[in-house]
Amino acid sequence: MGVLSWILTNFWALLVVALAGVVGSRIAWRVRKYGATREEFSYVLRRSPFYLVVLTFCFFAIAPFLIMFLHTFKTDGDLYRRPQPFVFRQEPTIEHLDALFNNTAYLDFIRNSIVVGVAVVIITLVLSLPAAYALARLTGRWGERAGILMFLVYLVPPTLLFIPMFRIVVLLGLKDSPMSLIVVYPSFTVPFSMWLLQGFFKAVPPELEEAALVDGYNRVGAFLRVVLPLSLPGIISTVVFTFTLTLHEFIYGLVFIANTSQRTLSVGVPTELILGDVYFWQPLLAAALIIAIPVGLAYNLFLDSLVQGFTMGAVKG
Amino acid sequence: MSLVQIRGLKKHFDTVRAVDGVDLDIDEGEFLVILGPSGCGKTTLMRMIAGLEKPTAGAISIGGADVTALPPRMRGVSMVFQSYALYPHMNVFNNIAFPLRAQRREKKLDKRAIREKVVNTAGALEIDMLLDRRPRQLSGGQRQRVAIARAMVTQPAVLLLDEPLSNLDAKLRANARDELKDFQRSSNITAVFVTHDQIEAMGLGDRIVVMSEGKIQQIGSPQHIYDDPANEFVATFLGSPSMNMLSVDGHRMGFRPEHFLPKTLNDKPDNSRVFHYYVKRVEYLGSDRLIYGYIQGHDHALTLAKVPSNVRAALDVEGDYQFAVHNNDIKYFDKRTGLRIQPVKAH
Amino acid sequence: MPSLRHPFDNQRLVGTLFLAPALLYIVLIVGFPFLLAIAFGFSDVTVGNTELNFVGLRNFEAVWDNAIFRQVFETTIRFTLISQVFILLFANILAIIFTQDFTGKWFARFIFILPWATPVSLAMIGWLWMLDTKYSPIDYLLLQTGFLGRGGILSDDRNLFWLASPDLAQISVIFVQVWRMTPLATVILMAGLSSIPTDILDQAEVDGSRFMRTLLLIKLPLILPIMVIALLFSMITMFGDMTVVYVLTRGGPVDYTRVLGLYSFQVGIEGGNLAQGAAISLFAFPLLLAMAIFMLRTASRAEVR
DSSP: OHHHHHHHHTHHHHHHHHHHHHHHHHHHHHHHHHOSOHHHHHHHHHHHHHHHHHHHHHHHHHHHHHHHHHHHTOOHHHHHSSOOTTSOSSOOOOHHHHHHHHHSSHHHHHHHHHHHHHHHHHHHHHHHHHHHHIIIIIOOHHHHHHHHHHHHHHTSOHHHHHHHHHHHHHHTTOTTSHHHHHHHTHHHHHHHHHHHHHHHHHTSOHHHHHHHHHTTOOHHHHIIIIIHHHTHHHHHHHHHHHHHHHHHOOHHHHHHOOSGGGOOHHHHHHHHSEETTEEOHHHHHHHHHHHHHHHHHHHHHHHHHHHHHHHHHHHHO | OOSEEEEEEEEEETTEEEEEEEEEEEOTTOEEEEEOOTTSSHHHHHHHHHTSSOOSEEEEEETTEEOTTSOGGGTTEEEEOTTOOOOTTSOHHHHHHHHHHTSOGGGOOOHHHHHHHHHHHHHHTTOGGGTTOOGGGSOHHHHHHHHHHHHHTTOOSEEEEESTTTTSOHHHHHHHHHHHHHHHHHHTOEEEEEESOHHHHHHHOSEEEEEETTEEEEEEOHHHHHHSOSBHHHHHHSTTTTOEEEEETTEEEEEOGGGOEEGGGOSOGGGEEEEEEEEEEEEEOSSEEEEEEEETTEEEEEEEEEEETTOOOOOOTTOEEEEEEEGGGOEEEETTTOBEEOOOOOO | OOOSSOGGGOHHHHHHHHHHHHHHHHIIIIIHHHHHHHHHHTBOOOSSOOOOOBOTTHHHHHHHHOHHHHHHHHHHHHHHHHHHHHHHHHHHHHHHHHTSOOTTHHHHHHHHHHHHHSOHHHHHHHHHHHTOTTTOHHHHHHHHTTSSSTTOSSOSSSOOOTTTSHHHHHHHHHHHHHHHHHHHHHHHHHHHHHTSOHHHHHHHHHTTOOHHHIIIIIIHHHTHHHHHHHHHHHHHHHHTOOHHHHHHTTTOSTTTTOOHHHHHHIIIIISOOHHHHHHHHHHHHHHHHHHHHHHHHHHHHHHHO
């Protein structure tokens, strides 16, 4: 707590020092490599507007998250009385984090989200792995049309479907159960991952499968033994993005499930952590930030792979 | 003074030394071919001349001015890529006009001047009827001409060509090669042509630069590097089938299959070296017979002979014959360095 | 005599078997509700009364005659169009930035992806606080720099009341939508930019083209089809979204930020009138379909050329 408290109270100073340190060491590195010449100086000068633009965009992107981070540790007095949102006038506290995990249904939301996410990922893979392969290799004109249909389905927004789906969920007796989400979420995750996987499958050279066919496997065997192992990185990134799609979904989760303990993160946090007009701001902001950081890291890690799948699907599709 | 001077040029990618100390002079109006196997650094060398790649060390000057630090647009060079890199969204006219329109303000041309230059250049390459077409509507040969027209329209000091014939099919390629050579002669442009195809190199180059492992192995006219290879790499890289190499008396000895003939055909028996040759296999190539066999005492080195078909001598499989090579056609190389050494006195 | 040919050697059969489950699931879970939505639109179904009685165009007429609906419809279109302009502009700039190499790229990319990676409803909590009527940190900054407070340039008040004043609420919602959807468009454009052959760009450089010229005459025209797809994606996402306004404003003040998705939710689920709720969301469908077809055709035509 001592270190965290020190970091928080000196947050802006540390941020400036860190930025200056990065910029300074970078310039020092260049000077050591190319010497402190006039050209070098003008290079740095010419390059700086670019970094300024990057910093500006970064600032806008991260501003709410910075505020979330700082406010998570503020005491009520610091937050509401003569507010100075950017500095700590009272000792930082973790009592709100404590409250979030112990006095709210936050852990239930996390559990529900994971259960729903994992189940949906499994259903999605079972359905879309073979289908994407069929689209990439096996079917002719008819399959191409099916592919376009899938793409169009992905473009049908949930706001168009949630009312009849609500009726169906009620009829099936799944209302207020995460099962309802597990059944419905594949409606958008399957088209999405089919599209992505199709791109990854197309990147596998057909000669490798043909070699497997010659070596005595049938089509299904070639798919299981050659195509799947070779596109494993693509499949992993599809899993990651499918999971986060379920994590993001809001409308179905809001409509289908009404009791607190069964709600998912994206619905539970903004509806259940607010009691009427009473906002518990610090736990709210903390709850959002705790999810944002790992998902952001996962996105950044798998972004190149996503871009690649997208390009392959679009270029050769 | 040479038009292009390259001194101590190096390019290292992390641990790979793509170009490793190249010195080269390119004369005005010559057709210079850079020849080498893939990965020898020839394309990297060309890209550094173009300014697309920044050298790790060394200097390049064009027309007497040091251009090492200059971007491509300020070097007065133009380039034809292997893929032709035609802008797919522009028609032929706009493709050719693109470099003219990109000129700096002081060199900017008005619309009429641009039209005139584009039409003239297109006319010289006989593509003036294609100006409204898009690249995807053109054949391979037409695309190549458009790419050359676009490279020539600014009247560059040096025209760089990166394997521009490799995307054409075999029949078109011979034709395109002749046209390219004629065009270069008549326009008197300095051309640098990169290829891994030795027939292309022999047919096109006034001079050939043979490269391997980032270094220049030899520079010379096609005949010179074929007849007088500077080292074992050049000797074996050029020629098809490649030069026979044997280890003799602590040296490497090489002679070309077409110089390795039955002794009866040899006109100077006193100035020749005679071998006992065991014929393993015979291939008929039409104009020649290609003989695979072994020289007595060199049972591990398959030795080839290329005998013209008009030589009627009987050469049967599993037969023993006497073959001979003129001493002048035998080259000796150092066993360790691979460098050419003076002929050893006859035994 | 048994056939030597295994059924799995038949490419067509395997293709059909592979595709069928996914297709069937999608038809069941999307196609059926979609038809049901149409049926609801022509019926008098409510949450309490689940009988489907055919009532003709009555729901659609009622919805169309409703002044609130017209305003909602117009607001939705306005929000969508305005935000797309900024999204495309910023996404292009960012895609160009992030397809170059620079120090700290990995970290910068992490930061700029955050708005897209965070579940919308959770990110909106952050903005709810940023735009708070009393405690907004933005207001605090403006107050400190003299834009707010007594004699301030923007207002004499200590606060701007971001989500409480009609104009600012609309601006806020559009800003937040741009904030959260720019990264996705950027990623799609990055895919387009990185698929341009390097030969073409090297050629442009040798041809003497500078940065802006290459950008405007080579890069942007070449990624035009992909730009259309990015636009389509973000337009349809935005048109069908209700999360942002649900958390930030619930459609207020009055009806100024009420969009179609939210309105259909409020009438259909919160108000219990499933039939009218369905009718409201159905109004959006022809527009979405027309948009999708138009843009996909533009994209494919641009590619063929």
